[in-house]
Amino acid sequence: MGIDDIRLVGVMGGGVMGGGIAQTFAAHGFTTIVRDLNDDLIEKTRQSMVDGRFGLKGSVERGKMSPADYEATVARFSFTRDVADLRECDLIVEAVPENLDLKKGVFAELDDIVKKEAIFASNTSGFAISDLNRAVARKDRFVGFHWFSPAFIMKIVEVIYAPETSAETVATMEALGERLGKTTARVKDAPGKYGFVGNRIYFAMVAEARKVLDEGVASAEDINTVMRLGYNWPAGPLEMVTGARKGWQ
Ligand SMILES: NC(=O)c1ccc[n+]([C@@H]2O[C@H](COP(=O)([O-])OP(=O)(O)OC[C@H]3O[C@@H](n4cnc5c(N)ncnc54)[C@H](O)[C@@H]3O)[C@@H](O)[C@H]2O)c1
Structure with missing residues (x-):
């Protein structure tokens, strides 16, 4: 399967x-079903895609998307409760x-249907x-x-x-990332390690920030401020945890 x-x-x-992934695909011309x-x-996701802080209406207000592209994007995504609609x-x-078991169950179900x-x-x-x-038979077409x-x-x-994973699948996903306006990094699976590249380094950083907090070295606010102003991070390590969980609302 090529791009x-x-x-x-x-x-x-x-x-x-x-929601954010579907929004990105739809904005780049792909018909997308969630x-x-x-x-x-479904309604909560639809609202965040359209009206949320990083939603499509905001893109129009900030001049990053034309009203015509907004209309076209909204027309390209839809929702379903029925997994058979992904066939x-x-x-x-x-x-x-x-959740590993949940994900494996979902993929096993999809493998039979799609x-x-x-x-x-x-x-x-x-x-x-x-x-x-x-969980699937199509291991050559399975990728992170x-x-x-x-x-x-x-x-x-x-x-x-x-x-x-086949070389063709990797090439397709890299081309797709580019089509979606993203840069991709190619990462070798490392069984027994959790977090690929970004999260392995991120978790190590958060663990150290928590240690500094627990040892009473500085307040959470000051820890965040040091990293923001000292390293030009957009958010401190302890703020990042909240953002990732709650979706930066
Ligand atoms: N939140 C982040 O910052 C972040 C970043 C990168 C990757 N991830 C990963 O993305 C995945 C989703 O995380 P999230 O934060 O978006 O979670 P979330 O809880 O916000 O969304 C998960 C959605 O999946 C739905 N769901 C559960 N079972 C389902 C099923 N059988 N079929 C269809 N939908 C089902 C839930 O109802 C929910 O709406 C996780 O694997 C997470 O580790 C999260």
Whole structure:
């Protein structure tokens, strides 16, 4: 499956990441369908994609998107509760909560339903791709595709390949990242380690910030201020934890 074969994209799970990922695909011309479990969750995701802090209306207000592109983007995404509606997708991006068994169950279900040529990509924050891919037969078309929050805004996506991931799948995902206006980093799956590149380094940094706080070396506010002003970080280490969990609202 090459980049030009990808037209219909299924996003499994709305929420903080799935909504931003779907918004990005739709804004870049892909027909996108998001599956979540009930109408309330779907409505919450739809609202954040349109009206949220990093939503499409904000892009228009800031002059980053024309009203015509806004209308076209909104027309390109839809929602469903029925997983069977993802049957004809060329690519699935999975963004359900970070629970290994849940993700494996979701992929096993999708493997039976979605057309065989389709690529499966997981937005897992750190589970080994060579573990997740045990749930499917299409191991050559299974890849990690790890976005950062807020997904519509952040410019980097990690493409994680397991030993079974084909070179064609990696090439397609890298080309896709570029088509979506992102830079991609190619990352080798490292079973037994959690977090690929970004999160491994990020977690080490947060763990040290927490130690500094617990030892009473400085207040949370001062820890954040030192890192913001001393290293030009946009947010301090302890602020970043809140942003990632709550979606930078
Ligand atoms: N939040 C972040 O900063 C961040 C960044 C990068 C990657 N991630 C990863 O992205 C994934 C999603 O995280 P999130 O923060 O968006 O979670 P979230 O809880 O905001 O969203 C997950 C959504 O998946 C839905 N869901 C649960 N089971 C489902 C199923 N069987 N089918 C379809 N939808 C289902 C939930 O109802 C929910 O709306 C996780 O793997 C997480 O580790 C998160």
